[in-house]
């Protein structure tokens with residue numbers, strides 16, 4: 029069962045990790061991820077100050093996934109810096125997600141991460157769809173360019189960004205052109221939830237979640253084809269960057285697809301929310317079984333090797 033791999037030069041025992049926001053808000057969840065069979069882990073996207081987030085119900089399980097409008101609930105930046113200080117980096121790499129409400133807040137958090145000399149890897153979330161009144165930065169290409177310039181100037185180390193899904197080849201081209209101008213952007217995590225979906229309960233004839241009149245980010249089986257497309261689109265367009273795949277993963281086959289499409293790490297969100305950190309045991313076994321059946325000894329043998337017809 030050798031699922032070892034490397035990401036940004038760091039050895040991983042497994043290519044699997046949680047998606048930011050799932051099972052990573054508070055210490056007991058973070059400790060559970062640290063003890064799990066995931067090869068890495070990431071903290072909940074944080075803001076400078078603690079946030080309660082949106083009113084509940086704000087998460088609902090769907091037939092083929094989930095809808096959420098959490099509203100960026102988190103314990104505040106310092107809480108996760110304190111965790112990053114305690115984390116055992118020999119055990120697994122830690123990614124540190126931030127989603128400041130303003131550019132200044134992001135710069136303040138980045139400066140504090142810089143000063144903390146933490147080995148954690150920064151994942152800048154540019155795609156939260158659920159803060160009322162806040163558009164997703166990564167859908168505003170000028171704002172995307174500005175924030176990458178500002179963060180690159182303020183942060184001395186490599187970092188990554190969490191992108192929303194794009195649905196147009198011209199957008200893949202335009203966003204990749206921007207990202208390729210920032211060499212400090214060392215990895216790209218595709219995708220965040222498909223923003224502002226809506227699901228309906230026909231018995232009560234109501235929406236399922238309270239915030240934003242029921243509009244929320246969609247995850248799970250519904251998003252797998254979009255996730256794979258975004259992983260492969262940026263894998264092809266950004267040869268000097270690594271890709272983290274996220275979206276629609278609940279089996280070893282989905283993990284294999286993300287790796288084939290070019291992902292170096294594969295994140296699990298909705299399925300982790302439903303199954304808990306034990307899911308990493310199952311996914312590792314299922315992935316290893318597929319590799320054995322295909323005669324692959326290492327992930328490197330097939331990673332990014334998706335064939336066209």
Ligand SMILES: O=C(O)c1[nH]c(=O)[nH]c(=O)c1I
Pocket residue numbers: 049073096097098099100101127153155156157158159220221245
């Ligand atoms: O509502 C949230 O907290 C949330 N929900 C998502 O689906 N993606 C995000 O990036 C965030 I920050």
